[in-house]
Amino acid sequence: MDKEATAIGIDVGKLKLHGALIIEGKIRSKSVANSSTGYQELTDWMTRQNVELDSCLVCMESTGVYSEPVALGLQALGLTVSIVNPARIKGFAQSELVRNKNDGIDAALIARYCEKMHPQPWKAPTPEQRRLRSWCDRLKALKDMRLQEENREEACTVAANLELAEHLRQHVEWLKVQIKQVEREIEDHIACHPQLKRDSDLLASIPGIGKATIAVMLGHVGDMQRFHSAKALAAHLGVSPRQRTSGTSIRGRTSMCRTGNRATRSALYMPAVVASRHNPALRNFAERLHANGLPKKAVIGAVMRKLVHLMFAVVRSGIAFQPDYPRGRQMS
Numbered sequence: 001m002d003k004e005a006t007a008i009g010i011d012v013g014k015l016k017l018h019g020a021l022i023i024e025g026k027i028r029s030k031s032v033a034n035s036s037t038g039y040q041e042l043t044d045w046m047t048r049q050n051v052e053l054d055s056c057l058v059c060m061e062s063t064g065v066y067s068e069p070v071a072l073g074l075q076a077l078g079l080t081v082s083i084v085n086p087a088r089i090k091g092f093a094q095s096e097l098v099r100n101k102n103d104g105i106d107a108a109l110i111a112r113y114c115e116k117m118h119p120q121p122w123k124a125p126t127p128e129q130r131r132l133r134s135w136c137d138r139l140k141a142l143k144d145m146r147l148q149e150e151n152r153e154e155a156c157t158v159a160a161n162l163e164l165a166e167h168l169r170q171h172v173e174w175l176k177v178q179i180k181q182v183e184r185e186i187e188d189h190i191a192c193h194p195q196l197k198r199d200s201d202l203l204a205s206i207p208g209i210g211k212a213t214i215a216v217m218l219g220h221v222g223d224m225q226r227f228h229s230a231k232a233l234a235a236h237l238g239v240s241p242r243q244r245t246s247g248t249s250i251r252g253r254t255s256m257c258r259t260g261n262r263a264t265r266s267a268l269y270m271p272a273v274v275a276s277r278h279n280p281a282l283r284n285f286a287e288r289l290h291a292n293g294l295p296k297k298a299v300i301g302a303v304m305r306k307l308v309h310l311m312f313a314v315v316r317s318g319i320a321f322q323p324d325y326p327r328g329r330q331m332s
Contacts, residue, residue: 005055005056005057006021006022006023006051006052006055006056006057007021007022007056007057007059007111007112007114007115008020008021008022008046008051008056008057008058008059008111008114009058009059009060009106009107009108009109009110009111009112009113009114010058010059010060010070010107010110011060011061011103011104011106011107011110012034012060012061012063012066012067012070013034013066013103014034014066015033015034016031016032016033016034016103017031017032017033017034017038017039017042017070018030018031018103018104018106018107019031019032019042019045019107020104020107020108020110020111021046021049021051021111022111022112022115023049023051027108027111028049029104029107029108030042030045031103032045034066034070036073039070039073039074039077040077042074043074043077043078043079053077053078053079054078054080056079056080057080057081057082057114057118057119057121058074058079058080058081058082058114059081059082059083059084059110059111059113059114059119060081060082060083060084060110061083061084061085061086061089061110062083062084062085062086063086067083068083068130071083071122071124072124075124080121081121081122082114082119082120082121082122083122084110084113084119085259087259088113088117088119089106089109089110089113092109092112092113092117093109096109096112123226125222126222128189128193128195128196129196129218129219129222129223131189132186132189132190132196132215132218132219133219133220134219135182135185135186135189135215135219136186136215136216136219136220136263137219137263138182139179139182139183139186139212139215140263142175142178142179142182143179145175146172146175146176146179149168149171149172149175150172152168153165153168153169153172156168183211186211186215187211190214190215190218195223196218198318199218199223199224199315200214200218201320202314202315202318202319202320202321203217203218203311203314203315205314205320205321206275206279206307206310206311206314206321207274207275207278207279207280207321208271208272208274208275208278208279208282208307209271209275209307209311210271212267213267213268213270213271216263216264216267217264217267217311220261220263220264221233221236221237221264224311224312224315224316225315225316227312229312230308230309230312230313233308233311233312234305234308234309235259235260236260237260237261237264237265237268237308238258238259238260238261238264238265239260239265239268239301239304239305239308240305241301241302241305265304268304268307268308269300269304271304271307272300272301272303272304272307273300273303275303275307276299276300276303280323281306281310281321281323282303282306282307282310285302285303285306286299286302286303289302
């Protein structure tokens with residue numbers, strides 16, 4: 001976005017979009033329905049404000065299931081869209097000492113952030129990636145339901161409520177069947193798309209990385225080659241270390257930054273546990289950290305970050321994991 005570009009912030013709601021357009025330092029507001037008709041109404045309003053759509057950057061927060069359809073709809077109308085982490089908007093609001101909060105204020109805040117910070121345009125995930133992500137989210141929901149029902153079944157069995165326990169057992173068995181079906185759908189979906197299949201085969205060559213983790217990474221991250229380095233990918237996933245030291249008085253413990261998607265970090269935890277024992281490139285690394293006195297959980301976090309570096313390396317190079325490959329080059 002250049003200096004002459006126009007910034008518009010959108011506060012995305014389930015039913016409404018609240019837009020704020022900055023023109024000559026003044027805010028002009030517009031609310032429309034969160035629908036394809038509303039997207040067209042918004043762009044028509046922007047045109048009446050003498051805004052050139054091809055030089056306008058629309059900025060919005062990442063708000064789960066609601067922001068992406070809006071971004072896709074506006075992109076289809078020729079607008080450049082940026083989706084930013086809500087933590088950035090919150091920090092920007094604190095820097096301005098914003099005290100109040102409502103839809104209009106939030107939209108204006110996002111517009112000012114867009115004007116001053118010039119966030120990068122959002123690149124829409126491919127349709128196959130979006131579908132894979134939906135299947136992965138559905139699989140996780142089914143597994144969570146299965147665990148809840150298994151816990152309820154156990155509680156009813158202990159309480160000698162056998163009829164209810166049997167009902168719960170039948171539901172658990174049904175959930176297991178559904179889980180197997182969704183897992184097959186995910187495998188078939190990856191196999192049907194060459195790029196997903198290529199990246200999946202490369203990731204599967206890394207000891208500790210299984211099918212479930214691969215599906216989540218490909219669904220939520222997509223093409224890893226869009227990141228300029230492994231460090232950038234690790235930061236995107238929220239597995240980079242975060243230090244907390246200042247002067248001589250503050251000596252906080254280094255921790256994982258956790259700024260990325262929680263689903264991807266959860267999917268990396270168990271692979272890191274397995275890799276720290278069975279991956280030759282990471283076992284010595286984990287043992288060395290243990291010997292230096294690092295807590296077990298912190299070691300797992302460090303291994304998660306190293307796994308991300310390995311994943312980036314094999315996808316970027318197109319070469320499957322090789323235990324005897326120079327470690328420095330493999331993790332760069």
